Amino acid sequence: MRYGDMEIYENYSLKGLSTFGIDVKARRILFLRGSSLDEPFRFMYDVDELLKSDFRQGPYMVIGEGSNIVFTKDYEGTLIKIGEAVFQGGGDGQYKYLTVGARMLTDEVVRISVGYKYYGAENLSAIPGNIGAAVVQNVGAYGVEIKDLVDTVDAVDLLSGERRTLSNEECAFGYRTSLFKQQPGRWLIWRVKLRFSTTFKPNLSYKALADELQRRGIADPSQQQMREVVTELRWSKLPRPEEYGSAGSFFKNPVVDASLADSLKREYPDMPVYPGNKLSAGWLIDRCGWKGRTLGRAGVWPKQALVLYNTGGCTGQEVVDLARAIQHDVRLQFGVALEPEAIIV
Numbered sequence: 001m002r003y004g005d006m007e008i009y010e011n012y013s014l015k016g017l018s019t020f021g022i023d024v025k026a027r028r029i030l031f032l033r034g035s036s037l038d039e040p041f042r043f044m045y046d047v048d049e050l051l052k053s054d055f056r057q058g059p060y061m062v063i064g065e066g067s068n069i070v071f072t073k074d075y076e077g078t079l080i081k082i083g084e085a086v087f088q089g090g091g092d093g094q095y096k097y098l099t100v101g102a103r104m105l106t107d108e109v110v111r112i113s114v115g116y117k118y119y120g121a122e123n124l125s126a127i128p129g130n131i132g133a134a135v136v137q138n139v140g141a142y143g144v145e146i147k148d149l150v151d152t153v154d155a156v157d158l159l160s161g162e163r164r165t166l167s168n169e170e171c172a173f174g175y176r177t178s179l180f181k182q183q184p185g186r187w188l189i190w191r192v193k194l195r196f197s198t199t200f201k202p203n204l205s206y207k208a209l210a211d212e213l214q215r216r217g218i219a220d221p222s223q224q225q226m227r228e229v230v231t232e233l234r235w236s237k238l239p240r241p242e243e244y245g246s247a248g249s250f251f252k253n254p255v256v257d258a259s260l261a262d263s264l265k266r267e268y269p270d271m272p273v274y275p276g277n278k279l280s281a282g283w284l285i286d287r288c289g290w291k292g293r294t295l296g297r298a299g300v301w302p303k304q305a306l307v308l309y310n311t312g313g314c315t316g317q318e319v320v321d322l323a324r325a326i327q328h329d330v331r332l333q334f335g336v337a338l339e340p341e342a343i344i345v
């Protein structure tokens with residue numbers, strides 16, 4: 001079915017729309033057309049059509065590339081997916097800027113920034129998904145989070161119909177969270193303006209990255225080398241999406257109170273404790289013996305215990321069962337509650 005530029009389908013398979021690859025359906029999906037940047041009027045026309053439609057009558061959700069959502073059963077509502085995106089560059093002497101449509105892949109944004117010698121995003125290389133969702137989740141890797149680069153975010157308030165430009169502060173970023181994540185169903189992000197440095201200083205704060213550069217004998221890495229090493233390091237530890245479905249890190253690293261962190265550290269001297277009493281969820285899961293194990297057709301990735309994956313034909317229930325079993329064991333052994341990082345629907 002098609003209304004204006006917007007395409008609407010019913011009982012739509014989500015197998016190819018979520019990287020976990022679970023074979024479930026959405027009752028309805030709307031594809032907004034018109035790129036948000038080079039055709040803003042066409043895009044806003046679709047947004048107006050959307051706001052006039054009945055999508056709010058049941059559950060609804062904006063989706064990006066589905067790399068952080070695990071659909072465990074049929075979605076009995078409306079999914080909204082925005083159209084392709086382009087970018088514009090610019091600078092003001094002090095900083096360089098890229099303004100990108102929300103649907104642009106995060107890795108494509110990083111690739112463009114490296115090509116332009118706009119500095120600061122290289123450690124985020126090869127993160128799946130698009131830039132709109134990267135903002136929702138405040139994605140991070142190798143010592144950098146997207147919040148470090150966000151200047152402003154243009155979003156439509158789906159409840160009031162208002163169009164807003166939110167500053168970095170207004171986005172209320174936190175560890176893998178933001179205003180947009182805290183207010184599910186309210187926001188449709190359509191454009192993101194990112195701010196880059198004009199001078200290059202490699203961010204080597206993440207030990208595994210610094211060690212890898214040292215191992216390769218790279219003392220003074222270029223921006224391009226940082227991108228290459230991050231990309232290779234990442235894929236040496238994670239399942240390749242074309243081979244196995246996953247959602248990246250399934251759980252957040254838990255933040256515990258200081259007394260629990262201290263007592264655990266006394267009991268397990270090799271346990272990593274990051275600043276702010278943040279523990280390594282991967283280490284806890286590994287210590288419970290889950291690394292490399294499977295439950296039904298859902299598994300724990302052998303090279304990174306934080307990643308749950310689809311060994312092939314896995315159902316949503318099998319993922320839920322595995323996640324619960326891990327949470328149970330970690331709570332029992334360490335007294336720590338693991339919270340999903342991925343959005344379980």
Ligand SMILES: Cc1cc2nc3c(=O)[nH]c(=O)nc-3n(C[C@H](O)[C@H](O)[C@H](O)COP(=O)(O)OP(=O)(O)OC[C@H]3O[C@@H](n4cnc5c(N)ncnc54)[C@H](O)[C@@H]3O)c2cc1C
Pocket residue numbers: 019061062063064065066067068069082102127128129130131132133134135136137138139140141180187188189190238239241246247248249343
């Ligand atoms: C192999 C692998 C590795 C990964 N590595 C990392 C990593 O290193 N660091 C990290 O932080 N994450 C990582 N992830 C998780 C994932 O890549 C990110 O969370 C990514 O930003 C999700 O993007 P997406 O387009 O797939 O979003 P989706 O999964 O489609 O959506 C995620 C959330 O964003 C919302 N959303 C999406 N688009 C919009 C929009 N335009 N407006 C409003 N809301 C929107 C959705 O409603 C949903 O709540 C990894 C995932 C995989 C599969």
